[in-house]
Structure formats: C-alpha cells, structure tokens
Amino acid sequence: MMEAALLQVAGITKWYGDQQALADVSFDVRRGEILGLIGPNGSGKTTLLEAISGLLPVDAGGVLWQRTSLPQHRRREVVFYLPDGLRPWDGQHVIRVLEFFTSAFGGEAADLTKAIQSVGLEQVLGKHVASLSKGYARRLMLALALLTPHPVLLMDEPFDGFDIRQTREIMALMRRVAAHGRTFALAIHQIADAERVCDRFILLVEGRVCGIGSLDDLRARIGQATARLEDVFLALT
C-alpha cells in the first residue's frame, strides 16, 4: 500500500567544475515502495544517491523527511546507502563484517541469522571478503543493508553480478522487505530489471529528471498503453 511522501528530494544541484552532474533534481519517495532511478551510465544516478545520503556535498537543494528539512549530518538516521561494487573490509571474514554491522546497529543474533539465510551467504561465512565472487560480494552488501534499521535504503546497481535466477530471488526478497515497511531507492541501468521490481521510476539523463511515475503513468505520458519501460525511456529522453 502506497502512502504519502516519506522523503522528498528538493532541487538538488551538483556541479563538478564546469560540468553539471545534477540539475535541480526533485522527487518524492513513498513509504514501502521500490523506486527505480533509471538512466544510462554517467546520467548522475550514483551522484544523486550519494547526495541524498549526505555523502556528497551539493551546490543547492536538500532533503525533507516527512516534510521537515533533514540536514546533511542527520541523513544517516533515516537513510542508508550501499555503493556499487564495494568489498568492505576485504581482509576480514564475511561473518566478522556481518557481526560488526549487527552489533553496531544494536541487532541480535536472530537478525543476523535471517539476513544470512535470506541472501544465501551460509557457504561463505568463513571466507575473507576479498576472496568472494562478484555475486557473493553483492549478497554480502545486501545482507548488510538488511541488517540496518533504516526506513529508506539507497542501493547502487543492486543486481549487477547476479544471474537471472539470482536476480529474481533478490527481487522477491526486496518485495518481502518492502512489504514490512522498508523503502528502497535503486539506481539501475538495466531497464528490464528495473521494470520487473520497481513500483515507480525516476528517469534521469545527464543529471536531469525526464520523467517520474509508475509505468502506467509514464505510458500515459507517451500515449502508448502497452509500451515497455525501455520504449518509454527512449520516448521521454
């Protein structure tokens, strides 16, 4: 069930020298939804997620939490961001990294057990993070996300490195988590993946928002009731 805006991104603008990475980006994030940030490589998806999470200073704009301004240093209280391609603390065993996250957030062994079993990390708990395959490294990141108590999870390319079957499993997992009230904002460059899992979409090209809404909303904008997201994206950008 969708609710009113939980988090609002208001006019975020970011410049890298004379290149504008984000141009007055604004949109809402609703409780319990899976929001997809869709755009080609270099469109500003990662920059946007880092800006929302407070890990990147911006030139203008901000974030509101339940209609109240959320200063940069307080973003981590409600938003947790998982960067793309990370192998955190790669000299440690997988179980140690997971236990560290569990303890840091005051979690219990039961939370850790569920996170491990949900993403299928049982077989690699005794391995070093550095020795994980790309897929298992992704699973580890997802498990870390599930161990956090934050209402909003921002994830950069969460399906990169998974095969089709694994991708579907992870999507199903996200659906179940979202049903418990957790909100996801996912940066995805594979439009087909995004279409399968996301409730709404933000179409981003060269740092500008070209479209916002559910697939039906976007289809209505281009006047094609049965268009695939890929066609919608090409038509609007």
Next chain:
Amino acid sequence: MRSPDTATVQRTTLRPLLVKEVRELLSGRALWTMLLILCPLVGYSFFQAIALYSEASGAARDQPVLATSLSPLDGIIVPTFGAFYVAVTLLFPFVAIRALGNEKETGALKLLVQLPYQIPTLVAAKLAAISVAWLIGLIPVATALLLWLWFGGHLNPLETSNLFLGHLLYGILIGAIALFAAAISDSSATAAIVTLSFTIGSWVLDFALAGQSGTLGWISRLSLTQALRTFEQGLFSAALVLGMCAAIAGFAALAAIWLHPGTSLHKRLTLTILCVGLAGVLLAVVTQLRRSSDVSEDKRNSFPAADQRALAGLKEPLIITVHLAPEDPRYVDLQRNVLSKLERIVPNVMIRLVTAGQSVVGSAGEVSYGEIEYSYGGHLAKSRSTSHREALPLLYGLAGIPAPTPQTGEEYPGYPLVAGGWIALPWFFVALPLLFVVAWWWWSRRAPHISPQFVKSNGGQL
C-alpha cells in the same frame, strides 16, 4: 529481518568498533612487517649497548669511582628505545595509515560514516587501535628490557616509565599525523608521503635549526625529535606532555574534519583554520608552564640535594644575564649545567640572552662576551664559568646565605654490569622473528567461529 527503526540508529556501543579497528590493523601486512624489521633493529642496538656498557663496567671494577657514571638509562634503555624510535618514525606511519587508508581505497569509509558513531568517535577508535598496534610493536623492546633484568641489570621504574611515556606519546602523535594524512589523501601512498614529510622534515628541522635563538630556536623546539630528548634526559615536563597531547588532539581533530566525504571544502577549510588556531593557542599556553621534574635516578638534571634545598629558599627574583651566542658551546654547557637546573628549582628566575640573534664571530670581540651576570636582591656578581661549582657559591654570596654542606650517602652508586649480550642475538635474529611469523600465519589462517544457527536452514524466509 529488522523493521525500520530510526531510534536504533542513534544508539550503539563502542566495543564492536574498537574490535573491528584492531582486527583491521592485525589483518594488514604492515604491522607484521614492522615487527619483523624491529626484531633485528632492536636486537642489534641492545647487543651493542650491552657490549659498550660491559666494557665500561669492566673499567669500573678497577676504578670504583667510574661506576657512578654508569647509568642503565643512558647505557641500555635509551639506545634500545632508540632503535624503536627509528622504526616508529619510518615504519609505523604505514601501519597507522592502514587504519583509514584501506577504507578510503576500498570505499568502506562510505559505509563506516553511515554507522551510528559520531565522526570524532570513529577517529578516536582508530587512534586507540593504532595505540594497540604501537604496544604490539613494543614487544621486542620489552623483551630486551626483560633480558637486561635477567642478565642482572638494574632498571629504575620511574625513569623507565617516563621514557616509556615519551615514546608512547610520540607513537600516538605519529599515528595522529598518519590519520590526518590518510584523511586528506586519496591513496595510502600519498598519505605515506605526507606523514613522512612530517617525520623526516622534523629531523631536518632538528639538524638545521637546533641551537638557534629567537623564532628559529622556537621552531626547532617543535621538532618531534626534540620532544623525545627531554624524556631521554630523565625529565618529566608537564609542558611537553600537555603540548604533545595538544598536538595529538589537534591532528586527530583535523582528521575528523577531513574524514567525512560529505563535508564541503569550504567548511573543511574553515574548521581547519579554527582547529589550527585553537591548537596553536593551546600549545602557546602549555609552553608557558615551567613545571618539570627530574625523574632520573642519578638526578642529573638537579644540583646536589643540599644545594637544591638551599636554592628552593631563594624567594626574590634572580636575574641572569648571559653574554654568549646561543650556538656557543659554552652557552650549551651553561644551559645544561646551571641554567636549566636553576629554572627548575629557583621559584623566580629570569634568564636574558643579550647576544640573541648575534653570531659567535660577530660578538666574540666584545669585552663583555662570555660574561654571566647574576643579580639577586640588588646585588650583582659576574662570572665566566659554566660550572655550577662556581656559579652556586656566587649565588649564595648574593643571597647572603652560607653554602650548604654536602651530605654523604646521597651520591648515585651507578650500576656496572658485565654481561654476555651475545645471548640476545639468537633471540632477536631467530626466535622472536619466528614467533612473529607463526603468529602472523595463525592470525591469517585461523577460521572464525561460525554459530550453527547461522547455517541452519529456515527456508530463507524473512
């Protein structure tokens, strides 16, 4: 599966963070490599020190008066710690940089700063872990001192602890500098260059400006090497300890300012200027403190006990005017034998160096050059001696008090010892490195404990 809960995000405990930081340092190769290099470095210094000490002790057996000059602090402890100092200066930065550099390079820092810890807490935890690594690095020195005791050598707890404190503060200061360097650098290699520019630059500062007067002299006292020298002389200086603590806090604060990737450059620069200003004021304040204690067993930094008691009773201002250039060896003698001791014991003493800023060549032709004027209670006396044996009677004359009678039984006995230091060589060159290699192998190969509940299937349902 956890439910959304913003309250939980704000409360946590420090223990998991500390454990993680220590594990990170132990997982890196830098610490183990430093330990392996430390073994022969400390071992050879210790062996050489024992050889020289034994040689001098042998001579003291024939001439007992020589024994009084045999102090284990100078002969054994300082040289052994000296090898450790070299390693801490040149190798320890690489260990300390790993505490942050690896997280910056792998991107884990982006996760770390989102955990429910304040940024200063993260820096403090890293500094604590660096201190633990420093303590592990001390193992070769500790075994050297234990061997010394086993040989029958003498250690004075107070002067040994004082030297330990000096090296501890120095190690943590290097760690704080390394953390700051890692915070401002994109790669560990750059951070290493920045840190080594501090440590090696400090040596250059020490060589180039030591003995200078005025501003240059003040700058030379900022050298990290100078800081340790006071502890090596058996002095506990409150100003120095507080100054080093202020420097550690300053670099740690700078690391905290530059740690979070979300802080704008403008804010970082503003906070940096404030931090440097505050640290500068703190340093200026603490350097005004003149309290220092002579903790050496032989009381080398003090006059004989009877003189100390008499001089402590001089309540009026004592003004000493020195007509010597700062780089003149006579001034160095005077400073060491008389002035520094008077500063510590006489309640109200002022020293004026009238030739400050002048060179020996430019001043030596003046008639008054070389004179030392002592002014006390409206009376004036002059001398050219740099020895306390001549200066103190002058002072007693000015103050109108009789020279105290030296008391017997207060002399430092000295601790001569002839020992076969070669026994230490197999320990430092074979056994201890082997132990470190085994420990390293065990640490890197050990399997973590995995609770059966984590792998017991429950269907993978949330």
